[in-house]
Amino acid sequence: MSDPRVTGAIRYAQDVEFEGMLHARVLRSPYPHARVLHVDTSAVPDHIVALTPEDVRGLGSYGCQIKDQSVLAVDRVRFAGDPVVAVAAPTRLEAEEALSLIDVEYETLPSVYDAVEAASEGAPLVHEHHPISDNDAAYFGMRPQQGTNICHRFRIWHGNIQEGFDKAEVIVEEMYRTAGAQHAHMEPHASVALWRGDRLEIWTGTQTPFNLRMDLAGIFGIPEDRIRIICPPMGGAFGAKTFVRYEAIVACLARKAGCPVKIVLDRNEEWLTLNRHPAILRIRLGARADGILVAKQVECWVDTGAYADCGPGVAQKMGYAAVGPYRIPHVWVDSHCIYTNLPPNGAFRGYGAMQAVWASERTMDLLAQQLNVDPLELRLKNVLLDGDRFCTGEVMHDVHFIECLTAVADKIGWADHQAGKGLCVLMKGMQTPSRASIVVVANDDGTYDVHCATAEMGQGAWRSMRLMAAELLNVEPNRVHFPIPDTDIVPYDTRTTSSRSTYMMGRALVEAVRDLKKRGEIGYGECVNKGGLDPDTGQGIASTHWHQGAAAVKVQVDEETGKFQIGKLHTSIYAGRVVNRPGAELQNEGSMIMGIGTALFEGITFADGQVTNANLSDYNIPAAGDIPDITHDLLEREGAEIHGLGETALPPVPAAIGNALYSLGIHVTELPMSAEAVLNAIDHKQTQHAAHDGTASNPHKR
Amino acid sequence: MNIHYKVNGARVEVEVDPDEMLLEVLRRDLDLRSVRTTCGVGVCGACTALIDGEPVSTCIYLAPLADGCEITTVEGLGSDHPVQRAFEEEHAFQCGYCTPGMILTVKTLLEENPHPSDEEIKVALGGNLCRCGCYVKIINAVKRAAAAYSGDPSLVR
Numbered sequence: 001m002s003d004p005r006v007t008g009a010i011r012y013a014q015d016v017e018f019e020g021m022l023h024a025r026v027l028r029s030p031y032p033h034a035r036v037l038h039v040d041t042s043a044v045p046d047h048i049v050a051l052t053p054e055d056v057r058g059l060g061s062y063g064c065q066i067k068d069q070s071v072l073a074v075d076r077v078r079f080a081g082d083p084v085v086a087v088a089a090p091t092r093l094e095a096e097e098a099l100s101l102i103d104v105e106y107e108t109l110p111s112v113y114d115a116v117e118a119a120s121e122g123a124p125l126v127h128e129h130h131p132i133s134d135n136d137a138a139y140f141g142m143r144p145q146q147g148t149n150i151c152h153r154f155r156i157w158h159g160n161i162q163e164g165f166d167k168a169e170v171i172v173e174e175m176y177r178t179a180g181a182q183h184a185h186m187e188p189h190a191s192v193a194l195w196r197g198d199r200l201e202i203w204t205g206t207q208t209p210f211n212l213r214m215d216l217a218g219i220f221g222i223p224e225d226r227i228r229i230i231c232p233p234m235g236g237a238f239g240a241k242t243f244v245r246y247e248a249i250v251a252c253l254a255r256k257a258g259c260p261v262k263i264v265l266d267r268n269e270e271w272l273t274l275n276r277h278p279a280i281l282r283i284r285l286g287a288r289a290d291g292i293l294v295a296k297q298v299e300c301w302v303d304t305g306a307y308a309d310c311g312p313g314v315a316q317k318m319g320y321a322a323v324g325p326y327r328i329p330h331v332w333v334d335s336h337c338i339y340t341n342l343p344p345n346g347a348f349r350g351y352g353a354m355q356a357v358w359a360s361e362r363t364m365d366l367l368a369q370q371l372n373v374d375p376l377e378l379r380l381k382n383v384l385l386d387g388d389r390f391c392t393g394e395v396m397h398d399v400h401f402i403e404c405l406t407a408v409a410d411k412i413g414w415a416d417h418q419a420g421k422g423l424c425v426l427m428k429g430m431q432t433p434s435r436a437s438i439v440v441v442a443n444d445d446g447t448y449d450v451h452c453a454t455a456e457m458g459q460g461a462w463r464s465m466r467l468m469a470a471e472l473l474n475v476e477p478n479r480v481h482f483p484i485p486d487t488d489i490v491p492y493d494t495r496t497t498s499s500r501s502t503y504m505m506g507r508a509l510v511e512a513v514r515d516l517k518k519r520g521e522i523g524y525g526e527c528v529n530k531g532g533l534d535p536d537t538g539q540g541i542a543s544t545h546w547h548q549g550a551a552a553v554k555v556q557v558d559e560e561t562g563k564f565q566i567g568k569l570h571t572s573i574y575a576g577r578v579v580n581r582p583g584a585e586l587q588n589e590g591s592m593i594m595g596i597g598t599a600l601f602e603g604i605t606f607a608d609g610q611v612t613n614a615n616l617s618d619y620n621i622p623a624a625g626d627i628p629d630i631t632h633d634l635l636e637r638e639g640a641e642i643h644g645l646g647e648t649a650l651p652p653v654p655a656a657i658g659n660a661l662y663s664l665g666i667h668v669t670e671l672p673m674s675a676e677a678v679l680n681a682i683d684h685k686q687t688q689h690a691a692h693d694g695t696a697s698n699p700h701k702r
Numbered sequence: 703m704n705i706h707y708k709v710n711g712a713r714v715e716v717e718v719d720p721d722e723m724l725l726e727v728l729r730r731d732l733d734l735r736s737v738r739t740t741c742g743v744g745v746c747g748a749c750t751a752l753i754d755g756e757p758v759s760t761c762i763y764l765a766p767l768a769d770g771c772e773i774t775t776v777e778g779l780g781s782d783h784p785v786q787r788a789f790e791e792e793h794a795f796q797c798g799y800c801t802p803g804m805i806l807t808v809k810t811l812l813e814e815n816p817h818p819s820d821e822e823i824k825v826a827l828g829g830n831l832c833r834c835g836c837y838v839k840i841i842n843a844v845k846r847a848a849a850a851y852s853g854d855p856s857l858v859r
Contacts, residue, residue: 002781005798006789006805008736015735184833186740186748186799235738235799236833267742458797458834582793586836590796593835616741616831624827624837 013205013232014190018260021192022049022088024253025095026246026263027102028272029077029084032341032609033111033124036075036104039085043101048089049257050102056252062215064137064208064243066130066144066151066308071219071248077106078126078306079343080610081272088253088261111341113609115280115303118149118340125149126306126339134218136494137211137243139433141535142312149339151304152312154319156333156538158391164295164330168286172366176283176359178671179603180303181276183348184621185457187235189273193250194260200227200251205234207455208242208495209487215244216251231485237457238594239347240274242497243309271614275604276348277314278303281322281359285366291373293382298322298360300335302352309346311337316533317429318352320542321651323391324360325401325427326382331391333538341609347497349594353428354651358671361424361655365662374418375659376409379425393539394531400548400574401425403635407572408552411631420567422659423552424652429543430529430644434494436504437526440469440512447479450509453493454501455485459646460583461501467580468506472513491524499547499644502579504529506642547643549573551592551652555660562679566596566628566657571649573632576640587645588632595653596630597622603672705769709734710778716765724760724768725749728775736776736802740831747830750803751775757807759829776802785809788847789840796834804830808844816852818844 004010029036041050056071063069073082085102089095110124117123130144130151143153165171191204200220206212209229217224234241246263254261265273279302286295300318304311319335348354368375383401390396405425412421438452450469456462462482470477483489493505507527516523531541554567571592578584601620605612613619632649654671661668666681707714709732716731728734728751737760740748744759751760752774779786785805788794795801804827811818811826818826823844832840 002786003790003795003798005795005801006776006786007779007781008734008776008802010798011735012799014739186738186746186797186831186833188739234797236797238833264739267740458795458799460796582839586793586796586834586839589838590835593837594833615743616745617743621831621833622835622837623831624824624841627824627837630838 011232012187012190012235013192013203014187014264016192016203016232018192018194021260021262022090022257023092023095024086024088024250024261024263025092025099026083026249027085027099027104029073029080029082031077031106031108032080033109034077034106035109036073036077036084037107038105040103041085044087044098048087048094048098049253050098051086051249051253051256053084055256060218060221062219062244062248063133063308064135064211064215064310065133065142065312067133068127068130069307071252079341081343082306083249086249086253088257111609113340113342113606115301115338115340119301119336119338123149126341135211135214137310140316140532143535150336151308151339152315152337154316154335154535154538156320156323156331156391158538159330161295161297161330161332165286167288167294169289170367170370171284171286172363172370173284174363174366174669176281176362176669178279178355178358180278180345181348181598181602182271182604182619183238183240184270184616185234185236185238185240188265188267188270189241189245190264191247191250192260192262193247193254195255198226201230202228202247202251203230203232204247205237205241206231207237207457207497209453209485210492211243211495212247213487216248219248229487231455233484234455234457238349239351239497241457242347242495245273267616268614271604271611272343274309274344274346277311277345277352277355279318279355281355283322283359283363285363287367287371289371291371291378291381293326293328295330296323296328298333302335302337303340303342303345304337305340305342305344307344308337309344311345314352316535318356320392320538321353321356321428322360325384325425325548327384327388328391342606343611349591349647350651351498353426354598354654357424357426357651358655358658362658365659376405376414376423379405383425390542391538392533392542394541398545398641400635404548404550404572404574407633407635408550408570411570412552412554412568414552419663420556420660421552421554421663422656422661423550424656424659425550426652428547428648428651430503430545430547431494431498431500432529432531432541432543434500434504435526435528436493436508437491437524438505438508438512439491440516440523442516442521447481448473448475449481449483451483451490452505453485453487453490454505455496459587460580461496463583464502464580465505465509468509469513472510499646499648501644503642503644506579545641545643547648549648549652551656553656553660555657557661557664557666557678559682562675562682564661564678569628569630569653571632571652573634573645573648574643575634575636575645576643577636578634579642584634584645588634588649589630591647591649592630592632592653593622593627595650596626598671599654599657599673601672601674703766705766707768708772710774718765720766722765724751724763724765727765728760734775734777738799745829747803747807748800750806750830752806752810755810757810774806776805779805784850785812785847788843788850792839792843792846794836794839794843796836800830800832804832804840808847812848812851817848
């Protein structure tokens, strides 16, 4: 009984094959913004199927939150990489060659690549209208600003911000930037589509089978039950395999060709498919002289690229996450999701929290320095406790920020001396509202089948579900089977995102097993969490429970080169109760390692709207040699709720490192913290030292 | 052109184009799916196979160059090789996509250096990327496998 991952026997979507299947390739726009004047596919040989904008013009538009996409770019391309024509041929090579036979005439249009610029008056418009999606991924009040590039605006009003700053005795303010990043899941996007009569069947690596089905039904104008989505395990996803990616293109090709069609992306195409939102955040934070926080103002400019995808949701989450796990009587947040002519950005492990925590927690250390207090003490004095109200009005429960902070501080010897050390605390919401449902079937041979839509992307969800089911059914885990999710069989689930599955589907499973024991052969269970935020006031319930954690780090800096070494990195993450211990450890370690990549070197670079590092040679991801001494602990409490662990340890890593540098007087505001950026900050420090400028409220402000 | 390999112990004959990469041939003609495409430029190691015992990125290795060679993939190790066992026992994977390439690289490392230090392990794994970030447990798995190879239990964590 060897694991299929060590024998190589595991089969991903990219391994799915059908008799007579064709292979698809996509012709992409070379221009960031242009009108498509003419598409000529007449030179493509007859046995190769070409799907043109004319073929998809009559189909529905789609988009999980804003309906701004068509299957291929019709009349206009909005980023360099926007799909214009797709072809399907007996081999990939033939398909690739056919692309060179297609002639497309463009007329270029003015374009915009910076979120702040794009949000300004007079900027070229990426989309003229922002229709709100009917997909249930548009689960909150959307506030598109028609006639601008802002496709969602989220605000929080809590207390009276002016009054708050009037009461503040110390105020710090800073502006931060984070670079775009690529998920770089090892298995590229892969999908196979075929039509069985009037039914569409898709095999695809997806975290969101039901959202995908909803959008495809809208595109083809057919009922959802005529679409079947089957989800093999994925070779990594990290948020990239969500909503509609290439499924609509292969479905159209399969319909036109009359046979199954498969697409597997080339690596460089991943940078043109979905990335992490680059963001700009401005934070203004005020406190009394005794260190009690009184006012916080947060502005976010979230660059969602050429299509909204779930950017509105990311902007919303970034907005409240940037307030941080603190009691602050006066809070004002204004977060904008903004179109630019860059490749689309979407869900990425952390979902806006990393950018928010970077800005928010760096600012806490600026304040600590101004107040001349210990950054740990400042946090301990202000963190939310059970029964406190967050700025959204919701009352906090089961919060453990103090334990997380003290655990990480102890691990790096915070009490001894603090130069070269930094720490960070965070809270991250879980998808609210949402619904999970599950069916458990008892087989005659004493085994059980668990049917649910929870996707496996390496996070270990299927193992966790089997372990929980085995415990509830009082059988060995090998008697519990978990067939790959198939929307013809499994009941509805919101999606496998936001570290919600072990908690939400786990609770549904408890109900299903209870039902099974009552009924004998089959049991159904569901779990619903209710809530949501008013987009204009930010009041309501952001999350029915909170992912919580802290990180601490020691660094050594070479002031000659700007290079620095991480001596030790520790995170403490609240788990409540651990279900699958190796899986939980792997999620923490993997999140920390991805956080190191984000902190130190990962960043997508552009020149005139073109990605300039779309390969794993120029865009580095962490290798074994990049891993410092990393440790972590999973905080558990008897009888506590399960807390998801898929993302929590990523967002605190960059900020903890940034704060460690700041403890040495090196103030970096942009991610990644390359040696060059650190060296610039060192130069800046030395210049300031020479100038003896200590009068501004923030001496390090750029 | 006609090429001969010995793949996982069996002699095979395949028809390949002169400009085809070995990765394509292993997956398409020989159905060896443990050899996987990721970066396409020879940096990530997901397409690793052993050619005459040496780990090679098959995505940039021309298929005809391996004519007459012995090729090993994870399918050829069966399911109970000490390195496979060590990876499984240490839970040294998440999505599993990079795992076969890792296992082949580690097998070669331990044959050449039965007692690698942490630094030597990290250097040896430099050409095998794991985006899930399982490196802590992968390094533990290498040490466990090393112990199993040499029968030295003190190396087991």
